[in-house]
Amino acid sequence: xxxxxxxxxVADSTLGLSPEGALxxxxxxxxxxxxxxxxxxxxxxxxxxxxxxDLLRRGERLSTSQVALEDLRSTYETLLQxxxxxxxxxxxxxxxxxVATAMAVAREFGERLKVLDSWSLNGGLLLVLEEARRxxxxxxxxxxxxxxxxxxxxxxxxxxxxxxxxxxxxSGRISGLQRFMGGLLSILPVLEVKGGQVLAGPRVRGLKExxxxxxELFRRDFPDGGPVYLAHAGNPEGARTLGxxxxxxxxxxxxxxxxxxxxxxxxxxxxxxxxxxPRG
Numbered sequence: 001x002x003x004x005x006x007x008x009x010v011a012d013s014t015l016g017l018s019p020e021g022a023l024x025x026x027x028x029x030x031x032x033x034x035x036x037x038x039x040x041x042x043x044x045x046x047x048x049x050x051x052x053x054d055l056l057r058r059g060e061r062l063s064t065s066q067v068a069l070e071d072l073r074s075t076y077e078t079l080l081q082x083x084x085x086x087x088x089x090x091x092x093x094x095x096x097x098x099v100a101t102a103m104a105v106a107r108e109f110g111e112r113l114k115v116l117d118s119w120s121l122n123g124g125l126l127l128v129l130e131e132a133r134r135x136x137x138x139x140x141x142x143x144x145x146x147x148x149x150x151x152x153x154x155x156x157x158x159x160x161x162x163x164x165x166x167x168x169x170x171s172g173r174i175s176g177l178q179r180f181m182g183g184l185l186s187i188l189p190v191l192e193v194k195g196g197q198v199l200a201g202p203r204v205r206g207l208k209e210x211x212x213x214x215x216e217l218f219r220r221d222f223p224d225g226g227p228v229y230l231a232h233a234g235n236p237e238g239a240r241t242l243g244x245x246x247x248x249x250x251x252x253x254x255x256x257x258x259x260x261x262x263x264x265x266x267x268x269x270x271x272x273x274x275x276x277x278p279r280g
Contacts, residue, residue, distance in 0.1 A: 007136060008079040010088040011129055012067050012098050013043040016122040016231050016257030027129065030075050032091075032098065033065040034261050040065070043261045052261045053234045053269045056167070064262045066097040072105045076113055085142065086113045089129040091121040091262070092196035116146055119196035123229025123257055123275030124156045131277070156277045158193030159201070159217050160263065161210040163235065163270025165189075190214065191267070193275075207272075211242050214274050215249070222276055227252050231273040233259035238272040246274075 010028045013019075019029045031042035034052060041047040043064070055062060072088075079086050088106070090099040102115040116132065118125040131152045132145060140148045162168060165188065188210055190201035201217070204210040218228070228251055232239040236256075243253050259271055 006084040007133075008083040008086045009129060009133065010075060010079070010086060011125060012090050012096075014091040014096070014121040014260050014262050015125055015129075016229070016260050017126070018258075019044060026133075028075060028079065030067045030071050032067055032096070032262060034265075035063045035065055036060065042068075042071075047261075049258045049260060049264070050234075052264050056264060056269055062261075062265050064096075064265050066101055069101050069105060072102050073108070076105065076109055080109065080112055084112065087129075087132060087136075087145075088113065088115045089118050089125060089132060090115070091125060092119050092193075093117045094196045095121060095198065096262070111142075114142065114145065116149070117196065118156075119153050120156050120158055120193055120275065122158070122231050122260060122263060122273065124158045124193060124277070126229060126257070127156055127227065127275060127277040128153050152278060154195070156194075156275070157218075157221050158191075158273060158275045159214045160191040160193065160198070160267055160271060160273040161204075161207065161214060161238075162188060162191075162267040163207055163238075163272075164268055167266060167268030190217065192217070207238060207270075211238065211245065211272065214242060214272070215245050218246070218251070218274060218276055219249075222278065224279065225251060226276050226278050227254050229254050229257055229275045231257040231259045231263070231275065233264040233267065233269050233271040235270045235272055238270070242272055242274065 013032045022029045031045050034041045034047050088102050093099040099117045106113045106115045118128040135148050187203050189203050192199045192201040204213050230239045239256050
């Protein structure tokens, strides 16, 4: 039976950690792709989070795409030379084709490689990966890992608060009229991530009210509390305010992540997010 120390852990760059920061936590990051005009750039390798935010603020149109098949294959080949097994955990299959591509590549490597859909992204992905590692350390059999992880994965939630409606409109999540009316009234939607999908949540008036609502939503879904990761797209003050409100209520905030290219492109600079899971 493989132990966690004999397993290499892989995630895509929606994780919210730099490749170097992830590696310090024993996670190997494969890059999503950022599309800028006719250029395809590897997230956090060819283009940084700060450069993505700068381009968006300047009005450039960006999009994101799944991890390249060859990047997955080469990562798996390298890691299987030094580890018994590889566990590859990815952004929800409802949001990206990465997990489907990873599963296709995994068939080349047999039972030594397992691919899991996190049903989330960013901090939610990190929570699911960390729980999978805990389960392996507790002795859960490799072939039963996904089954054992399922109850935890189903309860992971994300709450995403954009600072503006501009980027939701660009990505097609809201209409031009919704953007106009929302901007006129300073109304913002909270987006809820659950079951692998991004769903429209409550509407709030302005960022300040929105941050309070994120705390309320966390309390609604986790009345007994639970670990939290925060994330932001160039809005450290918003993340700090949210973290202070949560800690004042005794919530365990594990850290603050980068929102990353995918969240930044679709929700925009200034976005603040909260990802939570049940107590282990």
